[in-house]
Amino acid sequence: xxxxxxxxxxxxxxxxxxxxxxxxxxxxxxxxxxxxxxxxxxxxxxxxxxxxxxxxxxxxxxxxxxxxxxxxxxxxxxxxxxxxxxxxxxxxxxxxxxxxxxxxxxxxxxxxxxxxxxxxxxxxxxxxxxxxxxxxxxxxxxxxxxxxxxxxxxxxxxxxxxxxxxxxxxxxxxxxxxxxxxxxxxxxxxxxxxxxxxxxxxxxxxxxxxxxxxxxxxxxxxxxxxxxxxxxxxxxxxxxxxxxxxxxxxxxxxxxxxxxxxxxxxxxxxxxxxxxxxxxxxxxxxxxxxxxxxxxxxxxxxxxxxxxxxxxxxxxxxxxxxxxxxxxxxxxxxxxxxx
Amino acid sequence: xxxxxxxxxxxxxxxxxxxxxxxxxxxxxxxxxxxxxxxxxxxxxxxxxxxxxxxxxxxxxxxxxxxxxxxxxxxxxxxxxxxxxxxxxxxxxxxxxxxxxxxxxxxxxxxxxxxxxxxxxxxxxxxxxxxxxxxxxxxxxxxxxxxxxxxxxxxxxxxxxxxxxxxxxxxxxxxxxxxxxxxxxxxxxxxxxxxxxxxxxxxxxxxxxxxxxxxxxxxxxxxxxxxxxxxxxxxxxxxxxxxxxxxxxxxxxxxxxxxxxxxxxxxxxxxxxxxxxxxxxxxxxxxxxxxxxxxxxxxxxxxxxxxxxxxxxxxxxxxxxxxxxxxxxxxxxxxxxxx
Numbered sequence: 001x002x003x004x005x006x007x008x009x010x011x012x013x014x015x016x017x018x019x020x021x022x023x024x025x026x027x028x029x030x031x032x033x034x035x036x037x038x039x040x041x042x043x044x045x046x047x048x049x050x051x052x053x054x055x056x057x058x059x060x061x062x063x064x065x066x067x068x069x070x071x072x073x074x075x076x077x078x079x080x081x082x083x084x085x086x087x088x089x090x091x092x093x094x095x096x097x098x099x100x101x102x103x104x105x106x107x108x109x110x111x112x113x114x115x116x117x118x119x120x121x122x123x124x125x126x127x128x129x130x131x132x133x134x135x136x137x138x139x140x141x142x143x144x145x146x147x148x149x150x151x152x153x154x155x156x157x158x159x160x161x162x163x164x165x166x167x168x169x170x171x172x173x174x175x176x177x178x179x180x181x182x183x184x185x186x187x188x189x190x191x192x193x194x195x196x197x198x199x200x201x202x203x204x205x206x207x208x209x210x211x212x213x214x215x216x217x218x219x220x221x222x223x224x225x226x227x228x229x230x231x232x233x234x235x236x237x238x239x240x241x242x243x244x245x246x247x248x249x250x251x252x253x254x255x256x257x258x259x260x261x262x263x264x265x266x267x268x269x270x271x272x273x274x275x276x277x278x279x280x281x282x283x284x285x286x287x288x289x290x291x292x293x294x295x296x297x298x299x300x301x302x303x304x305x306x307x308x309x310x311x312x313x314x315x316x317x318x319x320x321x322x323x324x325x326x327x328x329x330x331x332x333x334x335x336x337x338x339x
Numbered sequence: 340x341x342x343x344x345x346x347x348x349x350x351x352x353x354x355x356x357x358x359x360x361x362x363x364x365x366x367x368x369x370x371x372x373x374x375x376x377x378x379x380x381x382x383x384x385x386x387x388x389x390x391x392x393x394x395x396x397x398x399x400x401x402x403x404x405x406x407x408x409x410x411x412x413x414x415x416x417x418x419x420x421x422x423x424x425x426x427x428x429x430x431x432x433x434x435x436x437x438x439x440x441x442x443x444x445x446x447x448x449x450x451x452x453x454x455x456x457x458x459x460x461x462x463x464x465x466x467x468x469x470x471x472x473x474x475x476x477x478x479x480x481x482x483x484x485x486x487x488x489x490x491x492x493x494x495x496x497x498x499x500x501x502x503x504x505x506x507x508x509x510x511x512x513x514x515x516x517x518x519x520x521x522x523x524x525x526x527x528x529x530x531x532x533x534x535x536x537x538x539x540x541x542x543x544x545x546x547x548x549x550x551x552x553x554x555x556x557x558x559x560x561x562x563x564x565x566x567x568x569x570x571x572x573x574x575x576x577x578x579x580x581x582x583x584x585x586x587x588x589x590x591x592x593x594x595x596x597x598x599x600x601x602x603x604x605x606x607x608x609x610x611x612x613x614x615x616x617x618x619x620x621x622x623x624x625x626x627x628x629x630x631x632x633x634x635x636x637x638x639x640x641x642x643x644x645x646x647x648x649x650x651x652x653x654x655x656x657x658x659x660x661x662x663x664x665x666x667x668x669x670x671x672x673x674x675x676x677x678x
Contacts, residue, residue: 073453076458076637110447115454265607268608
């Protein structure tokens with residue numbers, strides 16, 4: 001197998017604001033993995049706060065010797081090797097995993113949602129995230145988004161939380177998910193906020209408290225009238241089992257968990273432990289989004305809007321129609337390259 | 340999809356003795372699931388002590404309406420439906436699951452060990468089981484088996500346990516697994532036996548105590564110098580998580596867990612919880628054995644000798660050479676029908 005890779009900066013349609021940062025583009029790396037005349041596509045997306053850069057990804061990918069593998073179907077061996085080369089580098093690892101899944105799916109002539117046994121008609125609606133902004137801008141964004149999406153998501157965690165929710169609620173009554181991004185450190189305050197948010201038509205809370213907090217988070221889960229999902233508290237498969245009783249569910253993101261193989265296992269494990277599953281994303285092209293969407297028919301919720309936020313998508317694959325994820329019938333991860 | 344099924348009695352080469360019964364044949368049912376001109380093969384094997392019969396299986400299979408499904412790749416939906424029709428009937432359910440995996444694998448042109456990402460060269464050796472017999476007969480069986488297999492398994496649980504082990508040890512020093520079939524009710528006695536068995540070159544114990552026993556089994560696990568595997572204590576996916584800290588590993592059998600889909604999940608879950616995995620079987624043709632063997636490269640141990648014990652195998656698939664499981668390169672479950 002032959003691997004090539006190149007940096008590809010994702011240009012955002014709008015300035016994107018989180019509780020700790022804002023930006024106009026997201027660094028990324030595109031990879032192509034070829035075997036038997038077929039090419040699989042993969043991608044690493046690297047929001048700066050997660051520690052990877054195009055340079056670290058290139059350095060990681062250059063260390064890999066994938067030419068030692070002639071059979072792409074030995075995915076366990078290949079991906080165990082990729083994972084073993086260096087610690088961390090989860091987005092770079094995910095780029096190889098995604099390309100390998102695209103390649104093997106194409107060699108089988110099937111999309112991964114089929115190989116995993118899912119029905120693509122069961123793919124959930126995706127939420128659409130409203131970046132933090134002034135109340136006036138939030139109203140405008142919410143109004144626009146409410147015309148296209150069935151579920152909105154808002155990132156909270158500042159002193160203006162209630163004001164922002166009320167701004168959104170002044171223009172739409174669409175169901176809301178809230179990602180607090182570890183923003184609430186006092187569990188009593190978090191519980192008060194969750195109770196208030198429920199009255200405002202919020203149906204799910206992500207990561208209300210810092211990821212190091214376990215006991216207070218369990219305390220919160222027991223009392224919370226809304227399901228509470230782990231985001232920063234869960235990276236990889238090894239994190240999942242200890243979150244039972246701490247969170248209602250987990251948000252699985254390919255760039256954090258090293259890709260589709262581990263994501264599928266995390267989903268299975270969470271289900272086995274009675275936990276719910278959301279499939280999430282970073283800012284990504286339709287390559288990684290379509291890869292993640294292959295899992296979505298098995299998830300309770302999807303937050304796969306990363307490709308909708310960029311102006312220079314390289315791929316056509318999973319799209320959103322009337323709020324719902326529509327998976328293509330192409331094999332592998334279901335994409336075609338358009339640029 | 341069209342399902343046909345017929346009873347097929349498995350004739351044993353030798354009388355097979357467990358701690359509670361002996362028999363000369365095992366009832367079974369063969370199934371064929373067809374779609375797009377391709378046929379997938381499946382099988383239910385029904386040792387009498389598990390409660391299913393060819394009549395209950397036929398009755399179950401006749402209740403199924405699989406013609407409502409035109410896309411065999413919607414495996415989640417199809418197998419959830421099959422599981423929902425009646426409780427129990429795990430072997431009958433497994434027959435449909437195996438046939439569906441054979442069918443979808445053939446439609447993809449790949450064997451399931453490939454689809455799951457395994458390397459078939461990593462398939463383990465299989466153990467070969469010596470049925471309980473007189474010491475003289477045990478010596479003879481052990482001598483024969485030791486010439487063909489690298490690992491022997493013996494079923495204990497009577498007052499003659501030590502005598503039988505010594506009879507085997509008088510003719511071979513091959514590594515031994517012991518299945519106590521819930522035969523030891525006193526944990527102190529079980530621990531004594533395990534310590535003694537370790538001195539005799541036994542490397543693994545299956546189900547030493549009754550399946551209802553949890554606390555005493557945890558006590559035993561803490562003290563046991565050998566890994567202790569669950570057999571009767573584990574049936575399906577929902578049993579696995581509570582066995583962490585109670586057993587070192589689990590023996591997964593398709594006929595008890597409803598088939599390959601659930602078996603794969605049980606393997607993943609056990610791994611995620613830090614437990615080991617054995618893939619086991621009933622008396623089965625090479626159909627169900629080859630299906631189970633698709634999982635074996637991901638297992639620590641295999642006990643897939645059920646087809647070696649019958650005189651009227653219907654299939655050619657996974658074979659044993661020098662003790663090792665050799666998976667065929669045929670798609671699906673890797674079998675061809677030979678009768």
